[in-house]
Amino acid sequence: MEHLTRAGREFIPWFGQTENGYLYMLTKSDNVNGILDLPHNGHSILTWSLNNTEVSKEFEIGAPSFERRLQAARKVQEAGYRIRIRLDPIVPIPGWKQLMPIPFGRSSKL
Numbered sequence: 100m101e102h103l104t105r106a107g108r109e110f111i112p113w114f115g116q117t118e119n120g121y122l123y124m125l126t127k128s129d130n131v132n133g134i135l136d137l138p139h140n141g142h143s144i145l146t147w148s149l150n151n152t153e154v155s156k157e158f159e160i161g162a163p164s165f166e167r168r169l170q171a172a173r174k175v176q177e178a179g180y181r182i183r184i185r186l187d188p189i190v191p192i193p194g195w196k197q198l199m200p201i202p203f204g205r206s207s208k209l
Contacts, residue, residue: 129171146183
């Protein structure tokens with residue numbers, strides 16, 4: 100939604116000027132180029148919700164792939180932002196216990 104609302108371009112610099120405030124953004128988006136150059140001053144934490152590819156295909160229709168989200172997280176991390184990775188939702192599909200370690204291992208390389 101950032102490409103429509105441009106909320107990040109408004110809020111990130113504002114929180115970057117505060118002494119005690121932090122912006123916590125939760126997203127599935129890979130649309131981060133518009134915020135890479137903003138003066139965040141370490142006061143914005145960007146968090147990606149990731150899931151196994153099989154779960155994502157079934158329940159996150161239209162969302163960027165796991166790899167595209169990881170690439171977006173790397174970009175903002177390289178721009179100095181703090182990042183977090185959330186593995187959710189954990190959906191009980193057949194074989195979910197075998198599928199969940201895949202995102203853990205791949206996201207731990209950030």
